[in-house]
Amino acid sequence: METVRFLMIGVGGMGREHVRRLLQVPEAEIVALADPSAAAIEQVTERFPELKNVAVYTDYREAISQANADAAIIVSPHSMHFEQGMACLDGGLHVLMEKPFVDGSENAERIIAHAEIVNKHLAVAYQRHLMGPYIYIRELIQSGELGKINYICAYQAQSWLKGTTGSWRQNPALSCGGQLNDSGSHLLDVVLWVTGLEPANVSAFIDNRGSQVDIDSAVTVRFREGAIATFNVVGSASISWHEDVSIHGDLGTVLYRNNKIFVAKEGQRELVEVSEELPATSDPNRDFVDLILGRVNEAAAPSSCGLRIARLTEAAWKSAANGGQVIHL
Known part of the structure; x- marks a missing residue:
């Protein structure tokens, strides 16, 4: 072919x-x-x-x-x-x-x-599996330069409530969920992908802000490896878009700030913006063609990624429906 x-x-x-x-x-x-x-x-x-x-x-x-x-x-x-x-x-x-x-x-x-x-x-x-900044972060963590990951804070803000009013995205029969299941899905996925951590326990509080679906979500995850993460997905924001991910290891820290990366490696007390050339960015369509043609052995985001995010999202919804009860995965 x-x-x-x-x-x-x-x-x-x-x-x-x-x-x-x-x-x-x-x-x-x-x-x-x-x-x-x-x-x-x-x-x-x-x-x-x-x-x-x-x-x-x-x-x-x-x-x-x-x-x-x-x-x-x-x-x-x-x-x-x-x-x-x-x-x-x-x-x-x-x-x-x-x-x-x-x-x-x-x-x-x-x-x-x-x-x-x-x-x-x-x-x-x-x-995001094919975006240069996130590939850099994943490689940094895999190299061991940050040591054992202890804490992650992930934040995403979007004028999602206003922007999707009247669309199928706020109809649960079609969307199967709100902001956490939509743009927020990317945030959950990229943290799990770059860190390689496996969720163990989930607790969440969610507000629909008058919609039929979730709009604002505060989700806390304890990973099997011991790290803690907070996911802050704000669909009622007034701004068009902002995404931050902070990852702290026992040897170093990396911050993602809307495509800019700041790092403090072992022995460094201050963050330094990464100025070196980042890995090349591609997209899922180019990657999928390469997969079908046999140029790569696995998709950048295989179907297993969709499954683990579905499990995590379901646990967050269940927790929020039960007053923030801790759900074990």
Whole structure:
């Protein structure tokens, strides 16, 4: 195989971002678009004129059977991911799934097992695994320069409540959860990925701020290795975006501040901004093409990442529903 033929399932806002990325990959070809919204199809073909002659389907099942694709990218409302993903796998397609993977850990386990049975790749579009600053932090921790990780403070603020008002993202039947399950999913995932730590206990307080879904979440995690983490996911913020991650080891500290990195290694009392060249940044679409073509052995964010975040998120919701009760994973 020299070219990977893609079916796009869902071409709304984030779907168009996946289209943009794929069109920059020489070995990728978009052969079909599946979306029940005529407006979404019109918007994506207007933005990307090269797609005007691509096959269009309102039913993703017809697209799977007729498009002659090798792989699918699923960017539909969250509650649809499992059914669509299983159908794609049964149709012989590799699947790249937008976060937060599928609805719940039980479905995550089921689709992961099914992908193994049909021998198809299944990955999650957690793009932070391919961002230079976070790759640098992961490598720094893996090198042992920070020593044993003791404490993590992760913070994300976004005008999510206001920005998603009236959309499917605040409809629990479609979104399967709120900010913690949406943008917050990236924050949970990247901390687990860069540190390699395994959650043991979770406690959380959550406020829906009048919405049907979670908006502001304060989540505390004790890891099996002994570290403690606090996750602060603020969906009611007035600002468009801010993300901080602070990681403290017994030998050093690293801070991520909106793409800037500050480090204090052993013996240093003051933080120093990292000025060296960071690892190259890529994206999940380029990575998935490389995976299918056999250039890499594993996706940057394999499906197991989606499963562990589903388990952690479910534990946080359960804890908050029970007054902050500690939930054991």
